[in-house]
Every structure is written in structure tokens, then in C-alpha cells.
Amino acid sequence: MKIRVDSVSIVGLGYVGMCTAATFASRGIRTIGIDIDEKRVEQIRKGEAPLHEPQLDPMLKKAVKEKLLDATNDISKAADTDTTFLAVGTPSQNDGSIDLSYIENAAKDLGNVLRETRGYHLVVVKSTVVPGTTNGTVKRFLEQSSGKTVGSEIGLCANPEFLKEGTAIHDALHPDKIVIGSDDKKSANQLTRLYRKFYGSKLPPVILASPEAAELVKYASNAFLATKISFINTIANIAQQTPGVDVGTVARAIGLDPRIGELFLKAGPGYGGSCFHKDLQALINYSEKNGYNPVLFRATEETNEKQATRVVDMAEKLLGSLSGKKVAVLGLAFKKDTDDIREAASIRVINELEKKGAQVVAYDPMAIPNTKKQIADLIDYAEDAHSALKGADCAIIMTEWDHLRKLKAKEFRAYMKTPNIVDARRVYDPDTFNDLNYVAIGVGPRRA
Numbered sequence: 001m002k003i004r005v006d007s008v009s010i011v012g013l014g015y016v017g018m019c020t021a022a023t024f025a026s027r028g029i030r031t032i033g034i035d036i037d038e039k040r041v042e043q044i045r046k047g048e049a050p051l052h053e054p055q056l057d058p059m060l061k062k063a064v065k066e067k068l069l070d071a072t073n074d075i076s077k078a079a080d081t082d083t084t085f086l087a088v089g090t091p092s093q094n095d096g097s098i099d100l101s102y103i104e105n106a107a108k109d110l111g112n113v114l115r116e117t118r119g120y121h122l123v124v125v126k127s128t129v130v131p132g133t134t135n136g137t138v139k140r141f142l143e144q145s146s147g148k149t150v151g152s153e154i155g156l157c158a159n160p161e162f163l164k165e166g167t168a169i170h171d172a173l174h175p176d177k178i179v180i181g182s183d184d185k186k187s188a189n190q191l192t193r194l195y196r197k198f199y200g201s202k203l204p205p206v207i208l209a210s211p212e213a214a215e216l217v218k219y220a221s222n223a224f225l226a227t228k229i230s231f232i233n234t235i236a237n238i239a240q241q242t243p244g245v246d247v248g249t250v251a252r253a254i255g256l257d258p259r260i261g262e263l264f265l266k267a268g269p270g271y272g273g274s275c276f277h278k279d280l281q282a283l284i285n286y287s288e289k290n291g292y293n294p295v296l297f298r299a300t301e302e303t304n305e306k307q308a309t310r311v312v313d314m315a316e317k318l319l320g321s322l323s324g325k326k327v328a329v330l331g332l333a334f335k336k337d338t339d340d341i342r343e344a345a346s347i348r349v350i351n352e353l354e355k356k357g358a359q360v361v362a363y364d365p366m367a368i369p370n371t372k373k374q375i376a377d378l379i380d381y382a383e384d385a386h387s388a389l390k391g392a393d394c395a396i397i398m399t400e401w402d403h404l405r406k407l408k409a410k411e412f413r414a415y416m417k418t419p420n421i422v423d424a425r426r427v428y429d430p431d432t433f434n435d436l437n438y439v440a441i442g443v444g445p446r447r448a
């Protein structure tokens with residue numbers, strides 16, 4: 001059978017599916033996006049991005065206009081393409097284990113479609129799944145509902161995604177590697193050919209592996225990055241007790257050692273986002289089910305959880321008591337340039353502040369609608385940073401938005417009742433804020 005790489009379909013149009021679809025189409029590959037969320041599908045068909053991601057909007061508009069990208073809620077349209085990517089969510093269950101129900105449904109529905117098709121079709125698992133899922137659950141559901149055999153009539157690969165929210169389009173266009181896990185050469189060849197068509201001479205290194213190894217690469221990657229953050233936060237907490245130390249200097253120095261590397265050494269309020277916590281929990285759970293307790297990753301998670309408490313402790317230390325005090329939380333998104341608040345440290349901090357009786361007013365340029373969906377009117381919201389600061393007893397910087405970074409000490413002084421500032425993102429220069437009550441994570445007290 002001839003290998004064809006002219007068209008792709010992508011099931012699940014969230015961050016990963018949407019950005020993957022837009023970038024495939026931008027390279028001239030005919031792309032069909034499939035999602036069960038009708039509103040999302042309608043939006044995409046109009047060329048409107050359903051999520052905030054730099055570069056996505058114009059890219060999507062162009063692809064829709066040029067008829068290279070279409071969206072539908074009808075999965076049978078996958079039959080018109082050569083390759084189908086599964087990019088549905090894989091959230092956590094209550095015990096932290098992975099919830100595979102979306103993957104199962106998508107594989108079952110796709111299998112039903114493939115029952116009617118002639119010719120070879122490649123299925124690619126792009127969602128993050130624990131080792132054994134592609135070759136186990138996905139293969140089983142595909143074979144049961146299609147009546148066909150994986151390996152001959154249907155191809156199957158695990159192909160984890162490493163893009164980051166906020167730079168998703170850039171990352172999809174310039175990945176540092178492509179990991180392809182497959183048990184048969186034909187599947188791996190077809191996917192490699194597709195990526196060769198996509199990247200041309202700029203094809204990044206392709207790591208060929210077993211499906212299980214490819215699946216574990218994704219978890220190993222996120223577990224390492226999360227651990228690096230909890231590591232530097234631990235050093236920051238030690239630095240903060242030590243006169244004359246700023247963790248930034250320590251991070252810069254150790255980062256010059258190539259064995260350590262400079263990235264992911266930014267101390268802060270702890271990691272957030274849709275992946276680190278959920279993937280670490282899934283990995284811990286998977287490992288324990290197989291009889292090994294990964295204590296390192298438990299410590300990574302515990303350190304992260306406690307970092308929010310430390311931020312609130314810093315505010316309490318400045319104010320004496322938080323009860324009845326107005327606290328302005330500047331930034332809600334888990335990082336700048338996104339409206340995503342999934343697992344954001346800001347929400348953990350807000351919950352702690354509420355427990356201590358503070359009156360919270362929050363500002364974020366993008367993430368207020370999503371925050372309202374999650375915590376509704378538990379807190380007040382402000383339209384801009386100045387309104388949030390008005391009459392506040394304390395301000396906590398929770399997201400490193402560029403325009404928050406530009407706020408001057410005199411603005412805090414002018415708007416706040418008392419200029420107590422907790423800089424959980426370390427965005428200000430302590431020297432220019434030294435006549436305010438300013439504390440930053442990882443900055444030790446001045447030497448007497």
C-alpha cells in the first residue's frame with residue numbers, strides 16, 4: 001500500500017489540537033479539525049481562535065480562508081484524510097490517576113469510521129498518556145470498533161507533544177525533537193514522511209522508540225521540569241532567610257554549568273498550567289500501581305503546593321494579620337500571554353487568603369473570565385492594575401505580565417493605602433522599591 005501524507009485530521013481542538021491543526025494547514029497540508037464542542041467548531045469555521053495564543057489568530061484566519069483548514073463535529077470526516085491525530089484531554093481522576101475516557105471515546109468513534117474505509121489509515125496518539133495506553137487501550141478500542149487489525153490495515157503511533165502554552169505556535173513550528181513510538185515500521189515511516197513534508201530541510205531530530213518509551217519521554221520531560229522548579233523554589237526559600245542573598249544570582253551562576261542549564265531556574269510561587277501537576281500525579285499513580293513509590297516526584301509536588309502558603313505567609317508577615325485587609329492580586333493566569341488558569345498558583349494563593357479572612361480584589365488582562373468560571377464571585381475583580389491597587393493594604397504579584405512588570409514604585413505608593421508588596425514573580429528591582437514595604441521570593445533581608 002502506498003504511503004500518503006497529503007491530509008490530516010485532528011480529534012480534539014484544545015490548545016494542542018488547535019495549534020497543531022493551524023500549523024499543519026499553514027504548511028499547505030489539508031487539515032480537518034474535529035471536536036465535540038459545537039460552539040468551538042463554529043468559531044473555528046469562522047476563522048476565530050477559540051483560545052488566546054500568540055500568532056494563532058492570523059494563522060487560523062488565513063488557513064480557513066484558503067480552505068486548508070476546516071472544522072467539524074462529524075468524526076466521519078476523518079475518513080477523508082490519511083492520518084488522524086488524537087489530541088483530546090487526559091485529565092486526572094480524583095486519585096490522581098489518568099482519566100482515559102476521552103481517549104477511549106475518540107478511539108472508539110474513530111474505529112467505527114474506519115470500519116467503512118478502504119485503504120490504510122494512520123492513527124497517532126498526541127495526547128499525553130501513561131505508558132502502555134497506545135498499545136493497550138487505544139489499540140483495543142480501534143480494533144474492536146473497526147473490525148480491522150492494527151499493524152496492517154490501521155497504523156498506530158504514540159507521538160507526544162511538547163509545545164508550551166503562550167508560545168505554542170512557535171513551538172509547533174520549531175520543536176527541538178519529534179518522538180515517534182511505534183511497533184511497526186510502516187506507521188513510523190508514514191509519520192516521519194508527514195513531518196518531513198511539514199518541516200522540509202528543517203526537520204528536527206526524530207527519535208524512534210517503542211510506543212511505551214515515547215509515552216514515558218513526555219512524563220519524564222514534565223517531571224524533570226517540574227522538579228527543576230521545585231528545586232529552585234527550595235533554594236529560593238533558603239536564600240530568603242539569608243541576609244545579602246538573592247536567589248537570582250545563585251540561579252544565574254549554577255545555570256552556567258552546562259550540566260544544569262539556565263532555563264527553568266526562575267523562583268516563584270510554584271508551577272501551574274494544565275500539565276505539570278496532572279502529569280506528575282498520573283506518573284506517580286502509574287508508578288505506584290507497578291510497585292514503585294517515586295518519592296522524588298511526591299516531594300516536587302509537595303514543595304509546589306506549599307509555595308503558595310509561603311506567598312501568603314509573606315503577606316501576613318508584612319501586615320500582621322490578613323483578616324479584613326484588602327489584598328490586590330495582580331495576575332491570575334498561570335503565566336503571561338495566556339488566559340489559562342488551570343492549576344494556577346494564583347488560585348491556591350487566593351484560597352489561602354480567603355481562609356485568612358482577607359478581602360481579595362484581582363486583576364488580570366486576560367484570565368478574569370476563566371477565573372470567574374472557577375471561583376465565581378468569591379473575590380472582587382478590577383478592570384486594571386490601578387483600580388485593583390486603590391485602597392489596598394497589600395499587593396501580590398502573581399503573573400509576570402509585561403505591563404505589570406513596568407509598574408513603578410510611585411504608582412504603588414499613590415494608589416495603595418499602605419504600600420506592602422509581595423513580589424511572587426520577582427519582577428521588580430528591590431533597590432528601586434526599597435522605600436516601600438517590599439518583599440520578593442528568594443531575596444534575603446538586607447544586611448544590617
Ligand SMILES: NC(=O)c1ccc[n+]([C@@H]2O[C@H](COP(=O)([O-])OP(=O)(O)OC[C@H]3O[C@@H](n4cnc5c(N)ncnc54)[C@H](O)[C@@H]3O)[C@@H](O)[C@H]2O)c1
Nearest residue numbers: 012013014015016035036037088089090106127128161165
Ligand atoms: N495544553 C498544553 O500545553 C499541552 C502540552 C503538551 C501536551 N498536552 C496534552 O495534550 C492533550 C490535550 O491537551 P489540551 O490542553 O489541548 O486539552 P483541552 O482540554 O484544551 O482540549 C481538549 C479538546 O478535546 C475535545 N474533545 C474531547 N473529547 C472529544 C472527542 N471524543 N471527540 C472530539 N473532540 C473531543 C474537547 O471538547 C476539547 O476541545 C492532553 O493529553 C494534554 O496533557 C497539553
